[in-house]
Amino acid sequence: MRNLIKIAPEGYSIILVVSLLCLFSYCASIFFNYSWISLLSLYLFYFLLITFYFFRDPIRKIISNDDFFLSPADGRIVDIKPVDDSELGKSTKISIFLSFFNVHRQWAPLNATVIQTSYNPGKFFGAFKNKASEKNEQTSILFCDEHKNHFKIKQIAGFVARRIVNHMNPNLDVSKGEKIGFIKFGSRVDIIVPENFKVKVKKGMKVKGCKTVIGIYL
The missing domain is CATH 2.70.70.10 (Glucose Permease (Domain IIA))
Known part of the structure; x- marks a missing residue:
């Protein structure tokens, strides 16, 4: 089986903050017709993807030799x-x-x-x-x-x-x-x-x- 990828618990708080900012800016872009808000929402979404990537936490199968x-x-x-x-x-x-x-x-x-x-x-x-x-x-x-x-x-x-x-x-x-x-x-x-x-x-x-x-x- 290929290595599974999880998200490190150490990154949960950062991911939560970025996700909330992303959601808030997206909602703001719907209610307020300003191009800069839409652009900010897009940048925050990209940053959220980068944050998920950085805090990846793969499961590693170790070499069995104890020495x-x-x-x-x-x-x-x-x-x-x-x-x-x-x-x-x-x-x-x-x-x-x-x-x-x-x-x-x-x-x-x-x-x-x-x-x-x-x-x-x-x-x-x-x-x-x-x-x-x-x-x-x-x-x-x-x-x-x-x-x-x-x-x-x-x-x-x-x-x-x-x-x-x-x-x-x-x-x-x-x-x-x-x-x-x-x-x-x-x-x-x-x-x-x-x-x-x-x-x-x-x-x-x-x-x-x-x-x-x-x-x-x-």
Whole structure:
């Protein structure tokens, strides 16, 4: 069966507001014979279609191999580099840029337990810029998998995306492919893994959440 497409609950409020504006402007265009109102109604209708498209929430069938670390997001790999992380020590950071046209859902890459979460307010540089990883508004989620391997997923706001939704709480158990959050509009997701992780992607590659293998623990 082909992937089913649903609408992300995180977008319901925005879709409702745009729908009401669209309906109001359409009714106004009927009662008032002004061309600009009709044009506004048309633009709002197009914007409503774009909003539905952006908040699509596909159901993904995950790869069955439990050892594969799957991509937590759709997008393109824009950076892979060594870092010294405060919790994980010497690590590798893999950055995924999500354009407006990507699905903005985030999924759990492995079966794991949430150790801690944190939120850091920040700036709103373009998510494709490397400085966004450190300076932009972001949430950080530290996980521990079934084999006691630790890793982090960071949801990072971009120039347009200014609303991060994180569904994770400490001590919560998640299954591979489970929804962990959503970032509204263009954004970035960073993966931070320790030295015993073998990366299987390269800079410039397009990745798909729950489908692309990012790597494997050794």
